[in-house]
Amino acid sequence: MRKLPVFPSLRSFLDWSKGRGELSTLPDPVRVVHQMTAVHDAVLRRSGPVLRFDAPILADGTRSSIPVVTNVFGTTERVAAGLGLPLDRVSEFGEFLASLRAPAPVEGMRDAMSRWPMLKAALSTRPKMSKTGPVQEVVLEGDAVDMTRIPVQTPWPGDAGPLLTWTTVITRAHGTEADAAARYNLGVYRAQVIGRDRIIMRWLAHRGGAAHHRTWAQANEPMPVAVVLGADPATLLAAALPLPEGVSELTFSGVLRGERAHLVPAKTVPLLVPAEAEMVLEGWIHPGETADEGPFGDHTGYYNSVEPFPVMRVSAITHRRDPLYLSTYTGRPPDEPSIIGEVFNDLALPVIRQQIPEVVDMWLPPAACSYRMAVVSIRKRYAGQGRRVMMALWGMLAQFSYTKFVVVVDDDIDVRNWDDIAWALATRMDPGRDVMVVDRTPMDYLDFASPLEGLAGKLGIDATNKIGAETTREWGQVMALDPGDRDFAADLIARRLPGLK
Structure with a gap:
Protein backbone atom coordinates (compact mmCIF):
# COMPACT_ATOMS: atom_id res chain seq x y z
CA MET A 1 0.00 0.00 0.00
CA ARG A 2 2.77 2.46 0.95
CA LYS A 3 4.36 4.13 -2.09
CA LEU A 4 6.92 6.43 -0.43
CA PRO A 5 9.90 5.79 1.83
CA VAL A 6 9.36 5.17 5.53
CA PHE A 7 9.84 8.37 7.54
CA PRO A 8 10.95 7.28 11.04
CA SER A 9 11.64 10.88 12.10
CA LEU A 10 10.73 14.46 11.30
CA ARG A 11 14.18 15.09 9.83
CA SER A 12 13.89 12.15 7.44
CA PHE A 13 10.70 13.75 6.11
CA LEU A 14 12.49 17.10 5.83
CA ASP A 15 15.31 15.44 3.86
CA TRP A 16 12.74 13.96 1.47
CA SER A 17 11.07 17.38 1.11
CA LYS A 18 14.44 19.01 0.42
CA GLY A 19 15.19 16.46 -2.29
CA ARG A 20 11.97 17.50 -4.02
CA GLY A 21 12.80 21.20 -3.75
CA GLU A 22 10.12 21.68 -1.10
CA LEU A 23 12.23 22.94 1.81
CA SER A 24 13.56 26.47 2.07
CA THR A 25 16.04 27.61 4.73
CA LEU A 26 15.73 31.23 5.85
CA PRO A 27 18.95 32.63 7.40
CA ASP A 28 17.38 36.05 8.14
CA PRO A 29 16.56 36.97 11.75
CA VAL A 30 12.81 36.50 12.28
CA ARG A 31 11.04 37.24 15.56
CA VAL A 32 9.00 34.42 17.08
CA VAL A 33 6.58 37.08 18.27
CA HIS A 34 4.18 37.68 15.35
CA GLN A 35 6.75 37.89 12.51
CA MET A 36 7.19 34.13 12.05
CA THR A 37 3.43 33.64 11.70
CA ALA A 38 3.27 36.43 9.09
CA VAL A 39 5.97 34.71 6.99
CA HIS A 40 4.43 31.26 7.42
CA ASP A 41 0.94 32.50 6.53
CA ALA A 42 2.15 34.24 3.36
CA VAL A 43 4.03 31.13 2.19
CA LEU A 44 1.19 28.73 3.02
CA ARG A 45 -1.31 30.81 1.02
CA ARG A 46 0.98 30.39 -1.98
CA SER A 47 1.21 26.60 -1.49
CA GLY A 48 4.87 27.11 -0.69
CA PRO A 49 7.60 24.90 0.76
CA VAL A 50 8.45 23.73 4.26
CA LEU A 51 10.22 26.57 6.06
CA ARG A 52 13.27 26.33 8.29
CA PHE A 53 14.04 29.51 10.24
CA ASP A 54 17.73 29.35 11.21
CA ALA A 55 17.83 32.64 13.14
CA PRO A 56 14.72 32.79 15.34
CA ILE A 57 14.71 35.83 17.61
CA LEU A 58 13.18 35.29 21.06
CA ALA A 59 10.88 37.70 22.84
CA ASP A 60 13.81 39.17 24.80
CA GLY A 61 15.67 39.99 21.57
CA THR A 62 18.26 37.19 21.79
CA ARG A 63 18.80 34.64 19.06
CA SER A 64 17.87 31.01 19.73
CA SER A 65 20.26 28.28 18.67
CA ILE A 66 17.30 26.00 17.88
CA PRO A 67 15.99 26.27 14.29
CA VAL A 68 12.21 26.48 13.86
CA VAL A 69 10.44 24.35 11.22
CA THR A 70 6.97 25.33 9.95
CA ASN A 71 4.61 24.59 7.05
CA VAL A 72 5.41 20.87 7.05
CA PHE A 73 1.78 20.11 6.13
CA GLY A 74 1.18 23.28 4.14
CA THR A 75 0.02 21.41 1.02
CA THR A 76 -2.30 18.44 0.56
CA GLU A 77 0.50 16.64 -1.29
CA ARG A 78 2.76 16.81 1.79
CA VAL A 79 -0.06 15.65 4.08
CA ALA A 80 -0.54 12.62 1.84
CA ALA A 81 3.23 12.08 1.82
CA GLY A 82 3.12 12.01 5.61
CA LEU A 83 0.82 9.01 5.18
CA GLY A 84 3.35 7.50 2.80
CA LEU A 85 1.18 8.05 -0.28
CA PRO A 86 0.85 10.19 -3.38
CA LEU A 87 -2.26 12.35 -3.15
CA ASP A 88 -4.22 10.29 -5.70
CA ARG A 89 -3.88 7.16 -3.51
CA VAL A 90 -5.44 8.63 -0.36
CA SER A 91 -8.93 7.37 -1.15
CA GLU A 92 -7.54 3.88 -1.78
CA PHE A 93 -5.82 3.99 1.60
CA GLY A 94 -9.12 5.07 3.12
CA GLU A 95 -10.71 1.91 1.69
CA PHE A 96 -7.93 -0.11 3.31
CA LEU A 97 -8.47 1.53 6.70
CA ALA A 98 -12.20 0.91 6.39
CA SER A 99 -11.50 -2.80 5.80
CA LEU A 100 -9.38 -2.89 8.96
CA ARG A 101 -12.36 -1.61 10.93
CA ALA A 102 -14.78 -4.18 9.52
CA PRO A 103 -12.97 -7.01 7.67
CA ALA A 104 -15.04 -9.39 5.56
CA PRO A 105 -14.94 -13.15 6.38
CA VAL A 106 -12.00 -15.05 4.85
CA GLU A 107 -12.93 -17.36 1.97
CA GLY A 108 -10.15 -19.85 1.33
CA MET A 109 -6.33 -19.73 1.28
CA ARG A 110 -6.07 -17.44 -1.73
CA ASP A 111 -8.30 -14.89 -0.04
CA ALA A 112 -6.27 -15.20 3.16
CA MET A 113 -3.00 -14.59 1.29
CA SER A 114 -4.49 -11.58 -0.47
CA ARG A 115 -4.99 -10.02 2.95
CA TRP A 116 -1.31 -10.05 3.89
CA PRO A 117 -1.10 -6.23 3.69
CA MET A 118 -3.88 -6.03 6.29
CA LEU A 119 -2.06 -8.48 8.57
CA LYS A 120 1.21 -6.59 8.11
CA ALA A 121 -0.55 -3.37 9.04
CA ALA A 122 -1.92 -4.96 12.20
CA LEU A 123 1.56 -6.19 13.15
CA SER A 124 2.94 -2.69 12.57
CA THR A 125 0.90 -1.45 15.51
CA ARG A 126 3.13 -3.31 18.00
CA PRO A 127 5.84 -0.85 19.11
CA LYS A 128 9.50 -1.79 19.40
CA MET A 129 11.28 -0.82 22.59
CA SER A 130 14.76 0.53 23.38
CA LYS A 131 16.38 1.71 26.60
CA THR A 132 17.26 5.08 25.08
CA GLY A 133 17.15 6.93 21.76
CA PRO A 134 18.15 10.14 19.93
CA VAL A 135 15.47 12.18 21.72
CA GLN A 136 17.37 11.62 24.99
CA GLU A 137 20.86 12.61 23.85
CA VAL A 138 20.48 15.66 26.10
CA VAL A 139 18.51 15.50 29.36
CA LEU A 140 17.72 18.70 31.29
CA GLU A 141 16.29 18.46 34.81
CA GLY A 142 15.88 20.71 37.85
CA ASP A 143 17.17 24.25 37.38
CA ALA A 144 18.30 23.40 33.83
CA VAL A 145 14.65 23.21 32.70
CA ASP A 146 13.87 26.50 30.95
CA MET A 147 10.95 26.70 28.53
CA THR A 148 11.81 30.32 27.71
CA ARG A 149 14.91 29.16 25.75
CA ILE A 150 12.76 27.23 23.27
CA PRO A 151 11.74 29.45 20.29
CA VAL A 152 8.01 29.15 20.94
CA GLN A 153 5.87 31.42 18.77
CA THR A 154 3.40 34.05 19.88
CA PRO A 155 1.37 33.93 16.65
CA TRP A 156 -1.21 36.76 16.82
CA PRO A 157 -1.15 40.33 18.22
CA GLY A 158 -3.94 39.58 20.70
CA ASP A 159 -2.37 36.39 22.04
CA ALA A 160 -1.63 36.08 25.75
CA GLY A 161 1.92 34.80 25.24
CA PRO A 162 4.05 31.99 23.77
CA LEU A 163 2.01 29.02 22.52
CA LEU A 164 3.16 25.45 21.82
CA THR A 165 1.12 24.33 18.82
CA TRP A 166 2.34 21.13 17.10
CA THR A 167 2.35 19.26 20.39
CA THR A 168 1.75 15.51 20.50
CA VAL A 169 0.55 14.96 24.07
CA ILE A 170 0.87 11.44 25.52
CA THR A 171 -1.34 10.37 28.42
CA ARG A 172 -2.72 7.20 29.98
CA ALA A 173 -5.57 6.51 32.39
CA HIS A 174 -5.02 5.99 36.10
CA GLY A 175 -4.56 2.30 36.87
CA THR A 176 -2.94 1.42 33.51
CA GLU A 177 0.66 0.26 33.23
CA ALA A 178 3.39 2.49 31.84
CA ASP A 179 4.40 -0.13 29.26
CA ALA A 180 0.83 -0.60 27.96
CA ALA A 181 1.29 1.64 24.90
CA ALA A 182 -1.88 0.26 23.29
CA ARG A 183 -3.86 2.05 26.02
CA TYR A 184 -2.20 5.43 25.54
CA ASN A 185 -3.94 8.45 24.09
CA LEU A 186 -2.22 10.91 21.77
CA GLY A 187 -3.75 14.31 21.16
CA VAL A 188 -2.72 17.59 19.59
CA TYR A 189 -3.50 20.18 22.26
CA ARG A 190 -2.12 23.68 22.36
CA ALA A 191 -0.15 24.61 25.48
CA GLN A 192 0.58 28.10 26.79
CA VAL A 193 4.04 28.70 28.27
CA ILE A 194 3.66 30.58 31.57
CA GLY A 195 7.12 30.12 33.09
CA ARG A 196 10.45 28.33 32.98
CA ASP A 197 8.83 25.04 34.04
CA ARG A 198 5.09 25.64 33.67
CA ILE A 199 2.70 25.20 30.73
CA ILE A 200 -1.10 25.22 30.56
CA MET A 201 -2.56 22.12 28.90
CA ARG A 202 -5.68 23.09 26.96
CA TRP A 203 -7.70 19.96 26.30
CA LEU A 204 -11.45 20.07 25.83
CA ALA A 205 -13.67 17.86 27.99
CA HIS A 206 -14.50 15.38 25.18
CA ARG A 207 -10.87 14.72 24.25
CA GLY A 208 -8.92 11.65 25.35
CA GLY A 209 -6.35 13.57 27.40
CA ALA A 210 -9.10 15.24 29.44
CA ALA A 211 -10.78 11.87 30.04
CA HIS A 212 -7.50 10.44 31.35
CA HIS A 213 -7.01 13.53 33.51
CA ARG A 214 -10.36 12.94 35.22
CA THR A 215 -9.28 9.43 36.26
CA TRP A 216 -6.14 10.78 37.98
CA ALA A 217 -8.10 13.62 39.60
CA GLN A 218 -10.64 11.15 40.98
CA ALA A 219 -7.75 9.18 42.52
CA ASN A 220 -6.30 12.49 43.86
CA GLU A 221 -2.92 11.69 42.33
CA PRO A 222 -0.65 13.70 40.00
CA MET A 223 -0.91 12.69 36.36
CA PRO A 224 2.19 11.94 34.23
CA VAL A 225 2.26 13.71 30.87
CA ALA A 226 4.73 13.77 27.97
CA VAL A 227 4.59 16.48 25.31
CA VAL A 228 6.39 15.49 22.11
CA LEU A 229 7.72 18.36 19.99
CA GLY A 230 8.80 17.34 16.49
CA ALA A 231 7.44 13.81 16.12
CA ASP A 232 7.60 11.89 12.85
CA PRO A 233 4.78 12.56 10.33
CA ALA A 234 2.92 9.32 11.06
CA THR A 235 2.76 10.05 14.78
CA LEU A 236 1.64 13.63 14.15
CA LEU A 237 -1.11 12.60 11.74
CA ALA A 238 -2.26 9.65 13.87
CA ALA A 239 -2.68 12.06 16.80
CA ALA A 240 -4.91 14.26 14.61
CA LEU A 241 -6.99 11.45 13.06
CA PRO A 242 -10.55 10.87 14.34
CA LEU A 243 -9.87 7.25 15.31
CA PRO A 244 -12.52 5.06 16.98
CA GLU A 245 -12.66 5.22 20.77
CA GLY A 246 -10.25 2.75 22.33
CA VAL A 247 -7.79 2.74 19.41
CA SER A 248 -4.37 4.06 20.49
CA GLU A 249 -2.98 6.69 18.15
CA LEU A 250 0.55 5.79 19.22
CA THR A 251 0.28 2.17 18.16
CA PHE A 252 -1.88 3.00 15.11
CA SER A 253 0.90 5.25 13.83
CA GLY A 254 2.69 2.04 12.82
CA VAL A 255 0.01 1.45 10.17
CA LEU A 256 0.62 4.92 8.71
CA ARG A 257 4.39 4.79 9.01
CA GLY A 258 4.81 1.35 7.47
CA GLU A 259 6.93 0.17 10.40
CA ARG A 260 6.56 -0.22 14.14
CA ALA A 261 6.74 2.79 16.44
CA HIS A 262 10.11 3.06 18.21
CA LEU A 263 9.61 3.94 21.88
CA VAL A 264 11.83 4.57 24.92
CA PRO A 265 10.96 5.08 28.61
CA ALA A 266 10.74 8.72 29.65
CA LYS A 267 13.31 9.89 32.20
CA THR A 268 11.12 11.40 34.94
CA VAL A 269 7.57 10.17 34.28
CA PRO A 270 6.17 6.61 33.84
CA LEU A 271 5.43 6.88 30.13
CA LEU A 272 6.89 5.71 26.82
CA VAL A 273 7.88 8.34 24.27
CA PRO A 274 8.95 8.30 20.56
CA ALA A 275 12.69 7.61 20.39
CA GLU A 276 13.20 9.54 17.12
CA ALA A 277 11.42 12.76 18.12
CA GLU A 278 13.22 16.10 18.33
CA MET A 279 12.21 17.09 21.87
CA VAL A 280 10.05 15.82 24.75
CA LEU A 281 8.68 17.78 27.70
CA GLU A 282 8.07 15.50 30.66
CA GLY A 283 6.00 16.52 33.65
CA TRP A 284 3.08 16.20 36.02
CA ILE A 285 -0.38 17.71 36.36
CA HIS A 286 -1.36 17.94 40.03
CA PRO A 287 -5.00 17.66 41.16
CA GLY A 288 -6.81 20.98 41.15
CA GLU A 289 -3.90 23.03 39.77
CA THR A 290 -5.19 25.26 36.98
CA ALA A 291 -4.45 28.64 35.41
CA ASP A 292 -6.32 30.97 33.07
CA GLU A 293 -5.43 30.15 29.47
CA GLY A 294 -5.65 32.61 26.60
CA PRO A 295 -6.86 34.49 24.79
CA PHE A 296 -5.36 33.01 21.62
CA GLY A 297 -6.29 33.19 17.96
CA ASP A 298 -8.12 30.04 16.95
CA HIS A 299 -9.18 28.12 13.84
CA THR A 300 -12.46 30.06 13.80
CA GLY A 301 -10.66 33.27 12.94
CA TYR A 302 -11.52 34.73 16.36
CA TYR A 303 -9.73 34.90 19.70
CA ASN A 304 -11.11 32.38 22.17
CA SER A 305 -12.25 33.37 25.64
CA VAL A 306 -10.06 33.04 28.73
CA GLU A 307 -10.75 29.85 30.71
CA PRO A 308 -8.98 27.77 33.36
CA PHE A 309 -7.14 24.63 32.26
CA PRO A 310 -4.71 22.24 34.00
CA VAL A 311 -1.12 23.30 34.63
CA MET A 312 1.73 20.93 33.80
CA ARG A 313 4.90 21.21 35.87
CA VAL A 314 7.79 20.35 33.55
CA SER A 315 10.17 17.94 35.31
CA ALA A 316 12.53 17.37 32.36
CA ILE A 317 13.27 18.45 28.80
CA THR A 318 14.99 15.85 26.65
CA HIS A 319 16.14 16.49 23.10
CA ARG A 320 18.58 15.62 20.35
CA ARG A 321 22.02 17.25 20.41
CA ASP A 322 20.95 19.53 17.54
CA PRO A 323 17.16 19.74 17.98
CA LEU A 324 14.64 21.30 15.65
CA TYR A 325 11.48 22.95 17.00
CA LEU A 326 8.35 22.16 14.97
CA SER A 327 5.69 24.86 15.03
CA THR A 328 2.59 26.14 13.28
CA TYR A 329 -0.25 28.59 13.84
CA THR A 330 -4.03 28.29 13.77
CA GLY A 331 -6.35 30.88 12.30
CA ARG A 332 -9.12 31.42 9.81
CA PRO A 333 -8.54 28.92 6.97
CA PRO A 334 -6.36 28.31 5.14
CA ASP A 335 -3.97 27.07 7.80
CA GLU A 336 -2.20 23.75 8.27
CA PRO A 337 -5.06 22.10 10.22
CA SER A 338 -7.55 22.98 7.46
CA ILE A 339 -5.22 21.54 4.80
CA ILE A 340 -4.86 18.33 6.82
CA GLY A 341 -8.66 18.29 7.07
CA GLU A 342 -8.96 18.29 3.27
CA VAL A 343 -6.94 15.07 3.06
CA PHE A 344 -8.69 13.47 6.03
CA ASN A 345 -11.99 14.18 4.24
CA ASP A 346 -11.00 11.72 1.49
CA LEU A 347 -9.50 9.31 4.01
CA ALA A 348 -12.73 9.14 6.01
CA LEU A 349 -15.11 8.79 3.06
CA PRO A 350 -14.87 4.96 2.76
CA VAL A 351 -15.63 4.60 6.48
CA ILE A 352 -18.68 6.83 6.04
CA ARG A 353 -19.84 4.73 3.08
CA GLN A 354 -19.58 1.62 5.26
CA GLN A 355 -22.19 3.10 7.59
CA THR A 471 -43.89 16.50 -3.55
CA THR A 472 -47.34 16.73 -5.13
CA ARG A 473 -46.08 18.47 -8.27
CA GLU A 474 -44.62 16.96 -11.41
CA TRP A 475 -40.84 17.36 -11.06
CA GLY A 476 -38.75 19.04 -13.74
CA GLN A 477 -36.35 17.33 -16.15
CA VAL A 478 -32.69 18.37 -16.13
CA MET A 479 -31.45 19.72 -19.45
CA ALA A 480 -28.38 18.10 -21.00
CA LEU A 481 -26.72 18.05 -24.42
CA ASP A 482 -26.43 14.79 -26.31
CA PRO A 483 -23.02 13.17 -25.58
CA GLY A 484 -22.33 12.79 -29.29
CA ASP A 485 -22.88 16.51 -29.84
CA ARG A 486 -20.54 17.30 -26.93
CA ASP A 487 -17.83 15.11 -28.48
CA PHE A 488 -18.33 16.82 -31.85
CA ALA A 489 -17.96 20.25 -30.25
CA ALA A 490 -14.82 19.22 -28.34
CA ASP A 491 -13.18 17.88 -31.51
CA LEU A 492 -14.09 20.96 -33.55
CA ILE A 493 -12.76 23.34 -30.89
CA ALA A 494 -9.52 21.36 -30.54
CA ARG A 495 -8.92 21.61 -34.32
CA ARG A 496 -10.12 25.14 -35.04
CA LEU A 497 -9.63 26.97 -31.72
CA PRO A 498 -6.52 25.36 -30.25
CA GLY A 499 -5.73 28.34 -28.01
CA LEU A 500 -9.10 28.17 -26.27
CA LYS A 501 -8.89 26.84 -22.72
Missing part, protein backbone atom coordinates in the same frame (compact mmCIF):
# COMPACT_ATOMS: atom_id res chain seq x y z
CA ILE A 356 -24.22 5.05 5.00
CA PRO A 357 -23.88 3.12 1.69
CA GLU A 358 -25.88 5.62 -0.39
CA VAL A 359 -23.24 8.32 0.11
CA VAL A 360 -21.37 9.05 -3.14
CA ASP A 361 -19.14 11.92 -2.04
CA MET A 362 -18.73 14.38 0.81
CA TRP A 363 -16.97 17.70 1.17
CA LEU A 364 -16.14 19.59 4.34
CA PRO A 365 -15.39 23.09 3.00
CA PRO A 366 -12.10 24.29 4.57
CA ALA A 367 -13.46 27.85 4.69
CA ALA A 368 -16.17 26.62 7.08
CA CYS A 369 -13.53 25.75 9.70
CA SER A 370 -13.11 22.30 8.09
CA TYR A 371 -15.95 20.57 9.93
CA ARG A 372 -18.81 22.97 10.61
CA MET A 373 -20.42 22.37 7.21
CA ALA A 374 -20.75 19.17 5.17
CA VAL A 375 -22.05 18.83 1.61
CA VAL A 376 -23.05 15.23 0.86
CA SER A 377 -24.15 13.66 -2.42
CA ILE A 378 -26.28 10.51 -2.38
CA ARG A 379 -27.87 8.00 -4.72
CA LYS A 380 -31.45 8.77 -3.85
CA ARG A 381 -34.01 5.97 -4.01
CA TYR A 382 -36.85 6.85 -1.62
CA ALA A 383 -38.66 9.77 -0.01
CA GLY A 384 -37.06 11.12 3.17
CA GLN A 385 -33.64 9.66 2.36
CA GLY A 386 -31.92 13.04 2.51
CA ARG A 387 -33.09 13.61 6.09
CA ARG A 388 -32.06 10.12 7.11
CA VAL A 389 -28.52 10.81 5.84
CA MET A 390 -28.34 14.07 7.80
CA MET A 391 -29.26 12.34 11.06
CA ALA A 392 -26.94 9.41 10.35
CA LEU A 393 -23.98 11.77 9.83
CA TRP A 394 -24.64 13.74 13.01
CA GLY A 395 -24.74 10.52 15.02
CA MET A 396 -21.94 8.59 13.33
CA LEU A 397 -18.72 10.10 14.75
CA ALA A 398 -18.14 12.50 17.62
CA GLN A 399 -16.52 14.94 15.16
CA PHE A 400 -19.77 15.26 13.18
CA SER A 401 -21.60 16.41 16.31
CA TYR A 402 -19.85 19.76 15.66
CA THR A 403 -21.07 19.93 12.05
CA LYS A 404 -23.91 22.42 12.25
CA PHE A 405 -24.83 22.56 8.55
CA VAL A 406 -25.45 19.48 6.38
CA VAL A 407 -26.50 19.97 2.76
CA VAL A 408 -27.61 16.81 0.93
CA VAL A 409 -27.60 16.79 -2.89
CA ASP A 410 -28.07 14.22 -5.67
CA ASP A 411 -25.15 12.35 -7.23
CA ASP A 412 -25.20 14.55 -10.37
CA ILE A 413 -23.97 17.45 -8.24
CA ASP A 414 -20.25 18.06 -7.67
CA VAL A 415 -20.07 18.61 -3.90
CA ARG A 416 -16.76 20.50 -4.29
CA ASN A 417 -18.21 23.02 -6.73
CA TRP A 418 -19.99 25.98 -5.13
CA ASP A 419 -21.77 26.77 -8.42
CA ASP A 420 -23.25 23.25 -8.50
CA ILE A 421 -24.27 23.51 -4.84
CA ALA A 422 -25.90 26.92 -5.39
CA TRP A 423 -27.85 25.57 -8.38
CA ALA A 424 -29.12 22.60 -6.37
CA LEU A 425 -30.17 24.88 -3.50
CA ALA A 426 -31.93 27.27 -5.89
CA THR A 427 -33.80 24.63 -7.91
CA ARG A 428 -34.32 21.56 -5.69
CA MET A 429 -34.92 23.01 -2.23
CA ASP A 430 -37.93 24.79 -0.74
CA PRO A 431 -37.20 26.59 2.55
CA GLY A 432 -40.62 25.74 3.97
CA ARG A 433 -40.39 22.01 3.22
CA ASP A 434 -36.75 20.95 2.94
CA VAL A 435 -35.12 22.47 6.02
CA MET A 436 -34.67 20.48 9.24
CA VAL A 437 -33.68 22.33 12.41
CA VAL A 438 -32.47 20.51 15.53
CA ASP A 439 -32.03 22.41 18.79
CA ARG A 440 -29.69 22.07 21.81
CA THR A 441 -27.22 19.58 20.38
CA PRO A 442 -23.48 19.29 21.18
CA MET A 443 -21.30 22.00 19.67
CA ASP A 444 -17.74 23.23 19.91
CA TYR A 445 -17.93 25.82 22.67
CA LEU A 446 -15.56 28.02 20.59
CA ASP A 447 -18.56 28.68 18.32
CA PHE A 448 -19.54 32.14 19.53
CA ALA A 449 -22.68 32.03 17.35
CA SER A 450 -24.20 29.33 19.56
CA PRO A 451 -26.63 30.65 22.22
CA LEU A 452 -25.21 28.35 24.93
CA GLU A 453 -21.63 27.17 25.48
CA GLY A 454 -21.37 23.63 24.18
CA LEU A 455 -24.99 23.50 22.94
CA ALA A 456 -26.32 24.77 19.62
CA GLY A 457 -28.75 24.09 16.82
CA LYS A 458 -28.14 22.13 13.65
CA LEU A 459 -29.48 22.87 10.19
CA GLY A 460 -30.07 20.22 7.54
CA ILE A 461 -30.96 21.21 3.98
CA ASP A 462 -32.36 18.63 1.57
CA ALA A 463 -31.38 19.92 -1.89
CA THR A 464 -32.14 16.66 -3.68
CA ASN A 465 -34.74 16.07 -6.39
CA LYS A 466 -38.06 15.38 -4.68
CA ILE A 467 -39.72 12.02 -5.24
CA GLY A 468 -42.76 10.12 -3.98
CA ALA A 469 -44.53 11.67 -0.99
CA GLU A 470 -42.01 14.53 -0.87
